[in-house]
Amino acid sequence: xxxxxxxxxxxxxxxxxxxxxxxxxxxxxxxxxxxxxxxxxxxxxxxxxxxxxxxxxxxxxxxxxxxxxxxxxxxxxxxxxxxxxxxxxxxxxxxxxxxxxxxxxxxxxxxxx
Amino acid sequence: xxxxxxxxxxxxxxxxxxxxxxxxxxxxxxxxxxxxxxxxxxxxxxxxxxxxxxxxxxxxxxxxxxxxxxxxxxxxxxxxxxxxxxxxxxxxxxxxxxxxxxxxxxxxxxxxxxxxx
Numbered sequence: 209x210x211x212x213x214x215x216x217x218x219x220x221x222x223x224x225x226x227x228x229x230x231x232x233x234x235x236x237x238x239x240x241x242x243x244x245x246x247x248x249x250x251x252x253x254x255x256x257x258x259x260x261x262x263x264x265x266x267x268x269x270x271x272x273x274x275x276x277x278x279x280x281x282x283x284x285x286x287x288x289x290x291x292x293x294x295x296x297x298x299x300x301x302x303x304x305x306x307x308x309x310x311x312x313x314x315x316x317x318x319x320x321x
Numbered sequence: 322x323x324x325x326x327x328x329x330x331x332x333x334x335x336x337x338x339x340x341x342x343x344x345x346x347x348x349x350x351x352x353x354x355x356x357x358x359x360x361x362x363x364x365x366x367x368x369x370x371x372x373x374x375x376x377x378x379x380x381x382x383x384x385x386x387x388x389x390x391x392x393x394x395x396x397x398x399x400x401x402x403x404x405x406x407x408x409x410x411x412x413x414x415x416x417x418x419x420x421x422x423x424x425x426x427x428x429x430x431x432x433x434x435x436x437x438x
Contacts, residue, residue: 243426251412253365253429299364307353307418309427311364 211235212300214312221290222320228275229285229315231300237261241303242283244274247314248296256298259283287317295319324348325417327430334405335438341401342433344371344415350395351417355427356388359412371398395420405437 213232221227233242240261246254259267259274267274275284287294300312324347332340344354352373357365369390370378377390387409389401398417402409414432419425 245429251414251432251434253414253416253432255426255428258426303427308367308370309355309365309416310367313364316362 210312211304211310212302212312214300214315216315217313218316218318220318220320221287221294223292224289226286226288227290227317229287229298229300229317231283231285231312233281233283233300233302235281235302235304237304239305242274242276243301243303243309244272244283244285245299245301246294246296247299253299257285290317290319292319292321325415325428325430327415327433329433330431331434331436333436333438336406337404338437339401339403340405340435341399342413342415342435344398344400344417344430346396346417346419346428349417349419349428352395352420354392354398354415354417356390356398356400357414357416359414359432361412365414368400373398402435405435407437410435410437 242259244256257267257269257272257274259276266276271288273286295318297314297316299314301309326345328343354371356368358368359365368383371390371392373392379385392398416427416429418427
């Protein structure tokens with residue numbers, strides 16, 4: 209079974225608007241970590257935000273926030289005030305007890321001027 | 322911040338050549354490094370976990386004799402694609418996890434684009 213599911217292959221967003229990228233996960237580990245990475249066309253993986261399974265509050269990092277709904281096993285990324293430089297592929301990932309990262313299929317975001 | 326250097330960034334070579342890719346943590350030590358493979362417009366697929374001082378752990382379906390991994394020190398892991406063929410052409414990317422920082426993100430290298438002619 210897929211551990212990480214990202215159902216949106218591609219999204220368009222207008223500059224300065226917010227966009228939400230969906231991510232659901234599946235694990236039986238009580239302790240796990242959820243990550244979002246950005247991958248521009250050049251290929252490098254840029255860490256955006258982290259949410260631990262025991263964290264009570266939703267993580268925020270600048271324009272990025274993570275909407276963590278543990279009971280629904282979802283960890284959606286919200287990018288506020290989109291910029292042209294936000295155009296990239298975005299991956300949701302989960303780390304379980306074995307420390308391996310499982311990645312979702314990714315969502316391509318295109319920001320329009 | 323933590324930096325992982327991956328070299329080379331791009332390789333083009335003939336079929337049958339063996340190619341070595343280095344992954345180096347520049348300002349931290351890592352007992353564990355990971356090697357991923359990514360085809361165009363697809364996700365990262367974990368190939369193997371590189372363990373300093375011991376044998377690598379390969380994911381199901383990854384040929385250990387084809388993809389040789391050596392993790393000789395706490396700052397360096399190498400992936401050698403032996404006798405590469407066109408189907409091995411892909412984007413290879415490594416990551417490293419700092420010792421004792423379980424809740425921190427893995428730090429990725431910039432990747433290597435391998436093209437086998």
